[in-house]
Amino acid sequence: APVHTCAVIGSTNQYMMAQLDRWQKGECLLAETQTAGRGRRGRQWHSPFGSQFIMSMYWRLDDGPSAAMGLSLAIGVAVVRALEAQGYQGLSLKWPNDIYMARRKLAGILVEMSAAVGGLCHLVIGVGINLNLPDDVIARLDQPCAHLAEQTAAIDRNKLSAAIIHALRETLALFEQQGLSAFLTEWNRLDMFMQQPVKVLLGDQIIHGTYCGIDGQGNMLLQDGNGIRKFVGGEISLRAD
Ligand code: ATP
DSSP states (O other): OOEEEEEEESOHHHHHHTTGGGOOTTOEEEEEEESSOBOGGGOBOOOOTTSEEEEEEEEEETTHHHHHHHHHHHHHHHHHHHHHHTTOOSEEEETTTEEEETTEEEEEEEEEEEEOGGGOEEEEEEEEEESSOOHHHHHHSSSOBOOGGGTOSSOOHHHHHHHHHHHHHHHHHHHHHHGGGGGHHHHHHHBTTTTSEEEEEETTEEEEEEEEEEOTTSOEEEEETTEEEEEOSSSEEEEEO
16 A cells, blocks of 8 residues: 655645545555644644654554444554664553653554444544654643654654554554454553553543553553443543542
8 A cells, every 4th residue: 555745734634534535455644744733632733844753544444433442552552562673662551542651742643433334434543753852842742742862863764654654554454353352461561550540531520540451342440439440432531640
C-alpha cells in the first residue's frame, strides 16, 4: 500500500476520514506539521514544523466498533515496541491511548472509525510522536511532555517512519486474527499506573482509587472503597493521584 507525504495539512486523520473509499489497507499519510492537529474529544495536538512524526494509516475491520477499544491498546504496544527496537528507553503506556517516556507524554494515538455497508468498519489510526519540540512549546503545554531528542542527538526520521509503519501493519494484521489477547502480556509490562493511586476524570466527577490494569476486552479496572469498577473508555481521563 502507498505511503504519501506532505509538508502542511490540517489533520492527517481528518484528510483520510474524508475520503475513506480511496485507501487500501495499510495506506499511510505522513505530514511535517498539522495546522489543526487533534487529540481526543477535539483537544489540540501541537506539532510545530519539523518537530514531530505525524502519520495516519487506513485499515478496515469486519467487526470494527466492538473491537476498536482493544485496537487502540494494541497500536500503543506496537508503537512502543518499534521505539524500543530503535533503542529508546523508559517508555510506558497510559490507558487508553497515550505513550509516555520518563513518565511524561511523548506521543498520542487517535483511532477514528466509520461504519460501512456489510458490517465493515473503516478505521483511521493517527500517531503523533514528539521528536524535537522547541522549548517555548514545551513551556506552554498544560502537561509535562517528552521528546525523543532527550535520548538521541540526531534522529533518523526515515528509519523511524519505516519502523513504525511496518509495526502498525503487522500489528493490525495480527489483531484481525487474534484480537487483543495477543497483546495483553506486553500491555501489562508497559502499563504505567499498575497498582498505583490514580484519579479518573469523568466529566465533572473525580473518582479516586488504585489502578488495576485492564481486562481481556481492554476495559480499565479501578479498585475503590466499593470493590473493582470497570471503565469502558471514551469519555474518561486517567491521572496520577
Ligand atoms: P487523556 O487521553 O488521558 O484524556 P490527554 O489530556 O493527554 O489525555 P489527548 O486528547 O490524548 O488528551 O491529547 C491532547 C492533550 O495533549 C492536550 O490537551 C495537551 O495537554 C497535550 N498535548 C498537545 N500537544 C502535545 C504534544 N506535542 N506533546 C505532548 N502533549 C501534547
